[in-house]
């Protein structure tokens with residue numbers, strides 16, 4: 529095969545096609561573009577709902593059987609579709625037909641979760657099924673030049689270990705903490721990450737890997753991961769809240785990430801909770817992150833232990849995993865600190881519930897490992913402080929993907945850029961599935 533999966537997918541990349549078709553009137557769109565749109569439409573028609581016959585594809589898309597037949601032949605030749613078992617024809621008669629399957633193993637995707645102190649790499653197939661994972665410590669405070677060199681080295685090793693060629697990888701998605709400019713996809717003064725402000729991560733990684741790179745804020749990636757593969761499937765309006773050293777929030781509104789006008793939406797951690805509270809990394813005082821983030825919690829427990837044991841603490845520095853473990857084992861100081869954090873997070877989330885009225889709030893991050901100890905005070909705070917009209921429909925649950933949520937969101941971002949949102953494939957023909965739907969007779 530001379531064409532690689534990346535070239536095939538690139539030629540029909542959903543995002544670019546939609547832009548091209550917006551720039552041209554449907555009437556003026558050239559035949560090649562229309563054929564690419566139809567290719568994508570047919571591929572999605574098989575990819576998302578699952579195995580389907582050619583006749584059913586024609587029915588769903590409104591394209592002629594001839595067009596469907598010829599495009600399916602191309603997709604079979606490109607290895608993006610494969611033929612499955614023969615099925616019987618409809619009771620009304622007609623020929624027996626075979627089911628078409630999307631070949632999720634025709635290519636690969638890489639998802640990266642770049643945290644302030646960890647780096648996680650995932651290798652998946654084109655359906656987001658995890659093939660391999662690698663995670664290790666990382667120090668984002670070393671600055672972007674050193675860090676991106678490390679990312680590239682680990683990525684090259686990771687891909688080589690699995691005997692995969694870069695030409696088989698359709699893209700790399702990367703989630704990273706800090707507010708991100710919606711247009712340039714550069715970080716905007718991320719706290720505790722010196723040197724990363726306005727650094728062009730995308731260009732550096734694209735030069736090194738020579739595949740398309742997709743960036744987003746880590747909480748947005750987590751929201752997308754849970755919404756695609758985890759607890760948020762089929763939920764139109766949800767908030768994904770990551771409670772760790774920072775407190776970030778990714779919002780899915782009407783099925784898509786809500787970024788705000790500049791890309792900084794969802795900075796829940798910097799909602800003021802106590803105007804006389806401790807100074808936050810952002811420079812303000814008493815932000816949620818400063819009163820309820822992992823550092824505030826470990827500090828509260830350390831102080832309680834010192835008070836109980838006299839001025840001398842008989843232990844090394846605590847981290848939040850120790851506190852969560854102690855709380856789950858029944859330690860009173862640890863439980864009190866986590867419950868207090870939950871109380872404050874509940875105040876901030878009650879405001880979010882009043883404004884956004886989500887049907888689901890998913891909690892994730894190292895502190896969420898304490899489960900109901902953190903969630904119960906949050907539930908109570910939301911119930912008490914937001915209007916019943918908003919809170920009565922909001923479930924508060926734990927996220928499901930654990931340490932993979934952000935990297936899987938990054939994978940979902942790559943897949944969506946290549947093939948378009950899953951909704952495209954599930955819509956019946958001619959009901960306005962963006963501009964990708966062909967008009968009658970266009971085939």
Ligand SMILES: [Zn+2]
Pocket residue numbers: 797798799808809810811812815817
């Ligand atoms: Zn702040």
